[in-house]
Amino acid sequence: MDVDEAFRVVGEFGPFQKRAVFVLSLTQVYMACQSMLMVLVGFTPQYRVEQQEAVPSDQLALSPRVVFAEDVDSIVTEWLLVRQQAYKVGLAGSLFFAGLLVGNVVFGPLSDRIGRRPVYLTGLFFEVLFGYMTAFAPSYEVFALSRLLVGLMNGGIGLVCFVLVQEYVGRSYWAMTGTLTSMCFAVGIALFGALGYLVQPWRSLATTANSSGVLFFLLSVTLPESPRWLYCRGEAERAEEVLRRMALGNGNGKAGSSLKLHRIVVANAATSNSPTRKGAGLTQLVVHPILRRRTMVLMYVWYACSLVYYGLTLGAGDSTGSRYVNVAMYGLVELPAYPLCIYFINKHWAGRRKSMSSFLCLAGSACLCTMFIPNSTAVTSLALLGKLLVSAAFNIAYVYTAELYPTAIRNAGLGLCSMACRVGGILAPFVPSMRALHSSMPFTVFCLGGLSAGCLGLLLPETLNSPAPETLEELGSPAHSRMLESKPLLYDGENRKFAHK
Structure with a gap:
């Protein structure tokens, strides 16, 4: 039998797949928080610039002092990103999206070559790591670099996560699971707004939002490799093992024991890639x-x-x-x-x-x-x-x-x-x-x-x-x-x- 027939035997969307899709959908919530982080940590309150009072006579120019109308803790108030420095707020946000672009280009072919699971787990691990780099950045330059690196990982695992959600289930559920990931991303944006209200210092907000990624990473470690990818790579035995594991998780252990995928030839894989x-x-x-x-x-x-x-x-x-x-x-x-x-x-x-x-x-x-x-x-x-x-x-x-x-x-x-x-x-x-x-x-x-x-x-x-x-x-x-x-x-x-x- 082929993979689609095997999914009909083990269950196209049984309890095992529901748990896997749930974990991957939760990751979308974490990714949404990272995407929206600049909206709150880069907030610019109303301000005015005043000249400081008397300074030593040997000082050639008076030093300006920025007075903010609100008591807000953000990267703007900490590093005084106003007037000529205001462009740095938008620059940090753009660096994140530049990272997304590169992540899409690099991680997609990489997951086709070495597998969905290792690329996804590695990307998620480093996104959490770089997320903490954002929260504890000692300067704007380090902060901007961390946003680029977080975007790189976010774009990569976002693509691989979407593919995994599709490849864990039968074809008849692809539209539903694909839409579910988009909906969870929207829910993540809403939850980030609530989190920002509860945790307002920007470093605490960045740390709290990023810490959820640790939990999602630990939950993701239990996920198997995509059986469809294994099958397309000619690793039918490993694909059968994953499908049997799914069958057991779905309560179809007897059906899973009879699985036998057709052997496929991938001699032309190198040429096609x-x-x-x-x-x-x-x-x-x-x-x-x-x-x-x-x-x-x-x-x-x-x-x-x-x-x-x-x-x-x-x-x-x-x-x-x-x-x-x-x-x-x-x-x-x-x-x-x-x-x-x-x-x-x-x-x-x-x-x-x-x-x-x-x-x-x-x-x-x-x-x-x-x-x-x-x-x-x-x-x-x-x-x-x-x-x-x-x-x-x-x-x-x-x-x-x-x-x-x-x-x-x-x-x-x-x-x-x-x-x-x-x-x-x-x-x-x-x-x-x-x-x-x-x-x-x-x-x-x-x-x-x-x-x-x-x-x-x-x-x-x-x-x-x-x-x-x-x-x-x-x-x-x-x-x-x-x-x-x-x-x-x-x-x-x-x-x-x-x-x-």
Whole structure:
């Protein structure tokens, strides 16, 4: 039997898998706290600069003294990151997202080569270690370096964690477990807001938020290697051992004892993973006319989604009202987005393209409306609405992008889109600071990003109920192009073929 058949025997989502998915989902809560840390520890209270009184006559210039309006303990008040030094707050946040970009690029291929479990555990261990480096940083320079290293580990284990959640369960549960990790990340943002209210000194907050990673690491040590990865590597015996362990955990010990996976040959693995093949895949994204157009549009859509999503989230601490409540609300408001997008993308009158573009345009419109409403409560409400809408668009973009690329080149396409996404994340921390130019500038940037990406998204073809292309030849065939340009297809079970509705 193959792996999918084996999962049906041992249980696709039994007690063993539920415990494993629960542990990995808890890790998303920890990762969310690390992602949101700068929102609270980098808070800048109102301040004024005063000149000190009499100083020795031989001193050439008077030393300025910064007086803060609030008794707040943050990196801004400790290292006086104001005026000409204010850019360092956004820089530390951008370094974190730069680390995410590099982590995605490095950890993905590494986990394909040496395994999901060792890469995940190693990355989580070092993220906790660098997290403590953040909490006890003696200077801004060490703090900024630690944020880069934490981001590197966070981006890497985030990718591997998502893959493990999928590969521990049967295929029929992939959509559910994938959505669950995103929901737990949103819950983590909300919990971080509550934690920030209870633990306000920034070093204590960083230490407390990071200490949860120690618990999650200890729980993760018991997780097995991915049986799907072992099977694809030709290690059928080890895959059988993991599946038997799952069977015992699911109460199917007798069924697990009869497991026998087919032997597979991986002689071509080195060739398929070679730099030449990977380079050829990336080249096709530029050379192939259909792929080039799709990739350019999708990269901008992912960039805009990330810019608006993280820009609104990281700006929560600067919004009117309690910054702790704002952070919590910006996390909780995401939760309704996931059932919303699942509902719309499966309706023939909406589909993937229209749903994603509509959510992006509505998110941009919500940000636009904030510029014409003087009421601060209404502005915050519209910003929260924008966060909900862009969260839905972001979730759809993951599903839609995978369907637009042929199987032969899907990983390369997703990789480029993910890189564009991280560029948006790198720029996002600087957008809230644009309030210094004009109070409406951040929302203007988010408005333009959402509206432009929504309009560009309409240039893409619909994929709802359409069979995904497997090869580049299928993608370029006139029949496949006409199929995507026309109405959605429905599967005719009697005649065993797709037909237009």
